[in-house]
Amino acid sequence: QVQLVESGGGLVQAGGSLRLSCAASGRTFSSYDMGWFRQAPGKEREFVAAISWSGRSTNYADSVKDRFTISRDNAKNTVYLQMNSLKPEDTAVYHCAARPRFGGGDYSNSRNYDYWGQGTQVTVSS
Numbered sequence: 001q002v003q004l005v006e007s008g009g010g011l012v013q014a015g016g017s018l019r020l021s022c023a024a025s026g027r028t029f030s031s032y033d034m035g036w037f038r039q040a041p042g043k044e045r046e047f048v049a050a051i052s053w054s055g056r057s058t059n060y061a062d063s064v065k066d067r068f069t070i071s072r073d074n075a076k077n078t079v080y081l082q083m084n085s086l087k088p089e090d091t092a093v094y095h096c097a098a099r100p101r102f103g104g105g106d107y108s109n110s111r112n113y114d115y116w117g118q119g120t121q122v123t124v125s126s
């Protein structure tokens with residue numbers, strides 16, 4: 001069992017930056033690949049970014065590439081999402097998620113993740 005708690009959301013103007021954190025507890029953090037997903041009102045949950053258990057491999061949705069950076073610190077059991085050049089369309093609840101390393105499957109598919117945090121609200125004003 002892994003417990004995930006996100007923090008760092010808030011209200012920011014377009015063009016601004018936020019850094020989200022996701023603290024994990026329970027099983028060994030380095031046993032899991034981690035992902036960030038987001039869900040805007042009235043829309044389906046969508047993939048944002050993912051990072052492998054070692055941190056060596058990262059992947060991004062096209063909509064956030066070159067603006068967002070995912071990273072992790074296994075010593076601190078934490079994964080981060082640095083968000084720059086924010087746009088109003090980035091407004092959503094952001095969730096972190098964990099899946100066992102070597103579990104396989106599409107990293108961008110939310111069904112391949114076993115554990116989820118409650119989410120943190122990000123609102124970008126125009």
